[in-house]
Amino acid sequence: MAVIPEERKALKELKIEIEKNKILENEDKVALEFQKFVEIPGFRKGKAPISLIKQKYSSAIKEEALKSVIKEKIKELKKEYEIISDVEVKDISESNDIYEVLIEFEVIPNVEIPDLANIEVEKKIYKVSDIDVAEYIEELRKEFAQEEKVEENREIQEDDIILAQMEDYDKDGNLLSREEVYIEYMKDELDERLYSALINKKVGDSVEIKFDDGTKQVFKIIEIRVRKLPELNDEFAQMNGYLDLEEMKQKIREQLENEAKIRSEFEYESQIIDKIYEIYPFEPPRKLVINAYQDLIKNIELPKFENENEKKAFQEQVLNFAYKSVIRDLILKKIVKERNVEVNDDEILEYLKMRGEENPQEYLNKSKVRGQYESLKEAAKINKALDYVKSVVKTKVIVE
Template sequence: MACTLNKREGVVYEAKMSFEPERVEKEVNAICKEIRKSAKIPGFRPGKAPINIIKKQYKDLIEENLVRALVPEELDKAIKDVGLTVISEPLIEELNFDDKNNALDCVIVFEVKPEIDIKPEDYESIKVTKTVRKITDEDVDKVVESLLNREAKFEEVDRPIEKGDLVELEYTAVIDGNENSGSVVAVIGENQLWPEVDEALIGKKKGDEGEVSFKAAEDEKYGDAAGKNITLKFKILSVKAKKLPELNDEFARKFGAESVEDLKKKIREDLEKAEADRQQEEVEDKIIEELLKKVEIPVPISLLKMEIQAQAENQIMRLAQFGVDVKQISPQTIAEMVKPTAEKTVKVKLLLEKVAELEGLEVTDEDVEKEIERLADMAFGGDTVLARQSLEERGLLPMVRQDVLRQKALDKLIELAEIEEMEATEENKKDESSNPAEQISS
């Protein structure tokens, strides 16, 4: 058997393979005998048809089985001999099978893992800064206030409307001559109504009527009415004031705390963890950005396609959660939307795998178990058995192992980096990625 590997372009390789007639003939005869056992050919009992008739009537099946029997094993040997790592399903580009002369030749095309020209000195002592923000009592109090507001109730009052009141009104709006009527319930001062209407309602009481006329600004908050002349007549049906619950131990117990002091302690811990996670993410991002500037990383088409598909599915789920009718969005549009991020993700994964290789990092079974436990806490209510079963059924355990390896590489990069701390200012503070009040209630 002869097999020649040639590099085409980028990470694409081809294997030209040619098999000895003696080996092909032997394999063909074995395949024919197997087919003959169940072949139904007129005039012959099962298992008795001549081999030459089997070859004639089942040529395509013989060719398929022949390729399956000879090509993968020999291709795997040839690839291992030159130390390549295949990352795509090998595809048969050309196939020539001459059953008369027992000749089999083929050309197989596949992608290999790209070689990344990076050395330890490229990533050792990378200098980055991280912003550090100290969690204050004021931060804790803001979360407590958020929890109190979330549990607040509205009670009807007999007084003029103030900001923060819940108001119900019926209205008739004339927009550029087109009239429509209805009713609405909104909190004043929360940008739920047009600002001109908000202002006209302040100071009014239940039962009062009023009218406001204005030309809407060219602003998206006015929707279809932007830039148009508006006259709105209204009648106030009810006015309700927000009543906050009392901040006491009973209130704290609603959020899994024993007392107000315990609630504030828990909030502070959550805020500090969120801040630590933010700092970690900031450092990771900056180190990766610095490395990507130094290293050229080819992006294999096969890996890019898989990453685009994964990110597109996640994007569709997120859009659906926000009430978007994803059926109205073409798959091509979503794919184009996520392509730049997917391309960078592939580069980062390949980069981290190379760092892991250079640093001799390995993933133990214990590492995998810890990651399964983490995933179980996130999505399976802490049930590690169920989490493992789900990962195994979907064939994702190898992916979990790779994720752990990449994280180890990232941790190593952070360990080797020179990190300068910079106190966060009002200008460079970042919004938290999640709502601490939501964390407390979960």
């Protein structure tokens, strides 16, 4: 793993020194604030002598005075650092004349851009074949398939749907659970052990799967079903919203070609960003990564998880994507700044068209009314910076 120099780190840990005289000077101000609200027997509220307040609340006054001076120091630091998180006080120690305060905070790291002309990348162009179109249509037919029970003496075949009673046993042979499950008998999808165990089996047969920890599962076949696919004709095409079969094939090809283009561009752009990051790695701020992760989780449809491990794996994937998206944005924002990239409304409209907005002009107008114009403009600048990068790097096109 590459060593990241201090200036390209997001997490900063600093030790600041505060003279005790500074605290003593501040204690008088704090004591005056205390005087306004503390109540001391024998004195009206706000009228107790300062000397008595200092004596009675010495520890609290000293603590508040120190906090106040630390806040002033942090204000000064914000002029030097682009602080994006809360500043956390990790430790306070004192010697004869000073307090040493250890603080921690996050900043936008220093992002360096290498000579883009020296970066070499590959761009894969994915071609859509007749086989790709046929496979897509076949999956569509499966969605409209009718299921029929097979004869009881027929053996299981590829692509069958099996209704089975599944029993879980612990290592001592005790039954833990029993439930009915559906199994899609497909070699590329099913667990290899279960797939092999079910070969040549019929209704009424049972198979047993043993695990390394001594537990086991038993599957008893209750029913075998086969899919009856609809005929591939104009009627089927019309069921899916097309005029006829030829139009369906053409529209599906166009859809697959568009998806292939999006995939190609995404991989190409990701490769460029990865190359830049490899040359000058930096530490993405945790705060920005968490914000990006939360935005992604909020805006995507979450799948149904079979167990906690699946959920955890999905969350890690989203977190990794958020991590990379922060790296991408920081790199491109640095290029925007270095090249003083600007965009006008016409360029923003082109950006919105590229993004797939149905009515770019309406979207642009609404952004101005809703106070979202500047963020939209920033996104268009970043996209323009990315176009610039793609025009400069050395690209080798590979047709798949």
